[in-house]
Amino acid sequence: MNIHFIAIGGSAMHNLALALHKSGHTITGSDDSIYEPSLSRLAKFKLLPEEMGWFPEKISPSLDAVILGMHARENNPELLKAQELGIKIFSYPEFLYEHAKNKTRVVIGGSHGKTTITSMILHVLDYHDLKVDYMVGAQLEGFEDMVSLSNDTDFMLLEGDEYLTSAIDRRPKFHLYKPNIALLSGIAWDHMNVFPTYEIYLEQFRIFVDSLVKGGTLVYNEEDEDLKEIVESTTNQIRKHPYSTPSYSVENSITVLDTPEGEMPVEIFGAHNLNNLAGAKWICQHMGVDEDDFYEAIASFKGASKRLEKVIENSNVVVYRDFAHSPSKVKASTFAVREQYPDKKLIACAELHTFSSLDPAFLDQYKDALNSADEALVFFSSEALKMKGRAPISEEQVRTAFGREDLVVVTKAEDVRSFLKKRSYENSVLLLMSSGNFESLDLEEVKQFIS
Incomplete structure (x- = not known):
C-alpha cells in the first residue's frame, strides 16, 4: 500500500509508520515539527520529511490511504485535500x-x-x-x-x-x-x-x-x-x-x-x-x-522507560525518573520509593505539565501527593501557562493544593537546577516525576548536581 501520514512525528504515529515501512509498504509523511527520538528514527529509514510543514501536493489519487494523527487540526490542508479526493482516511486506532x-x-x-x-x-x-x-x-x-x-x-x-x-x-x-x-x-x-x-x-x-x-x-x-x-x-x-x-x-x-x-x-x-x-x-x-x-x-522485568526507572546510582544517592504526572500516580510513585528505601532521605520533584495539572480547578486533586517525601519541589512554567491560554496560578495556590507548607514551588527551570544543586545527597533517593522534562533538564546535569 501507498500510505501517507499527516503528523508523522508523533510518538505513536512514527512507530506505526516504521512498522508499515518494514512490512513493505510505501510510506510518506508530513509534520510541522518533529523532535527526538522520532526525528532520528524516521531519518534512519529515510522517512523524515525533507521540509517541515503541510504540503497538499503530497496528497494525490495514487495514495491508498492517509493516516491522521491527533496533532493535525481539522483544517489541515493535507487533510482537506485527502477529503476532497475521497482518499480513505484512518485515524491511528482505526x-x-x-x-x-x-x-x-x-x-x-x-x-x-x-x-x-x-x-x-x-x-x-x-x-x-x-x-x-x-x-x-x-x-x-x-x-x-x-x-x-x-x-x-x-x-x-x-x-x-x-x-x-x-x-x-x-x-x-x-x-x-x-x-x-x-x-x-x-x-x-x-x-x-x-x-x-x-x-x-x-x-x-x-x-x-x-x-x-x-x-x-x-x-x-x-x-x-x-x-x-x-x-x-x-x-x-x-x-x-x-x-x-x-x-x-x-x-x-x-x-x-x-x-x-x-x-x-x-x-x-x-x-x-x-x-x-x-x-x-x-x-x-x-x-x-x-x-x-x-x-x-x-522476575527479570526491569520496568518500562521512565516508569520508576533507575537512571543513576552511586555510593550516596539513587536517582529515579518517572512519567508520573496525574495526582494518583505522583502519590503512588512517591510512596513506592519511600517504601523501597525507608532509611534514605527522599527528595521528590514533580512538574505540572499537562493541561489538567495546570488548571486551578484540578489542583486540589494533588492533596497529600508528595507527603511521603522528606523534601519536595513542584515546578510549573508560568510561560507555558500563558502559551496554553491558562489562568495564572500562584505558588501559594500550589502549596495549598498539595497540603504541604514546606513545599518548594518554582516557575523557572533555572530554579529547579538551583534547588538540585543545593541539596545534600548523602544517603538519599532523588525522584524526578514529569510527563515533560523540567524544560530540558538532562541526566548529565543531574549527575553533576549529585556528585
Whole structure:
C-alpha cells in the first residue's frame, strides 16, 4: 500500500509508520515539527520529511490511504485535500483495528499503569518466544519498536488510551478496538480539557466495557471502587475476572513477592506496580502462558522507560525518573520509593505539565501527593501557562493544593537546577516525576548536581 501520514512525528504515529515501512509498504509523511527520538528514527529509514510543514501536493489519487494523527487540526490542508479526493482516511486506532479485526484483540486500559502492564505482558511473551502483534506507549528494553504488525500471529496486544482519536473523530481511542480480552487498571480523573467532569470521564470507561465483544473477558482491578461498580453493572455478556495487589515485602531495598511457589525477588517495586503485575499475570494466562511460566519471566522485568526507572546510582544517592504526572500516580510513585528505601532521605520533584495539572480547578486533586517525601519541589512554567491560554496560578495556590507548607514551588527551570544543586545527597533517593522534562533538564546535569 501507498500510505501517507499527516503528523508523522508523533510518538505513536512514527512507530506505526516504521512498522508499515518494514512490512513493505510505501510510506510518506508530513509534520510541522518533529523532535527526538522520532526525528532520528524516521531519518534512519529515510522517512523524515525533507521540509517541515503541510504540503497538499503530497496528497494525490495514487495514495491508498492517509493516516491522521491527533496533532493535525481539522483544517489541515493535507487533510482537506485527502477529503476532497475521497482518499480513505484512518485515524491511528482505526488503522490498528483494521489490521487486527481478524485477530484476538487484547486491550490494556485504565487511567494509570497501562503502559507498564502492556510492557510486562510483552516481556513475558518475548521471554517465552511467543510472537504477537503489539502497540505499546514506551520504549522497552530488548524491543526496537513500539509497534509490530504481521500477518502470521493470532493476537494483537494494544495499549488502550482514553484520549481523543483525532481532530475529526472525538471518540476516545480505546472505544475503537472492540477487544476480545481487556484489562482495566483503575480510574482517576484525567484529561479534563476534553472530559470536564469526573462523571463524563467515568462514562468513557462504561462505554469501553460495553465495547468488549460478546463472550469476551474483562480483567479488572477490584480495589478501585468506581471501576468495580462499572464492571458489576454492565449488561454486556462478558466474563469478569477481578484482581488485587498481591502480598509482598521489602527487604534491604529489594521487593519480594509472595507466589504459590514461595517468595520471589522482583526488579520492580511499589504496591501500584505489583498490582499491575497481578493484572498482567491474568492477561498472560488468558493468552496461554501458565502461572509458573509467568513468574519465571517476570522476575527479570526491569520496568518500562521512565516508569520508576533507575537512571543513576552511586555510593550516596539513587536517582529515579518517572512519567508520573496525574495526582494518583505522583502519590503512588512517591510512596513506592519511600517504601523501597525507608532509611534514605527522599527528595521528590514533580512538574505540572499537562493541561489538567495546570488548571486551578484540578489542583486540589494533588492533596497529600508528595507527603511521603522528606523534601519536595513542584515546578510549573508560568510561560507555558500563558502559551496554553491558562489562568495564572500562584505558588501559594500550589502549596495549598498539595497540603504541604514546606513545599518548594518554582516557575523557572533555572530554579529547579538551583534547588538540585543545593541539596545534600548523602544517603538519599532523588525522584524526578514529569510527563515533560523540567524544560530540558538532562541526566548529565543531574549527575553533576549529585556528585
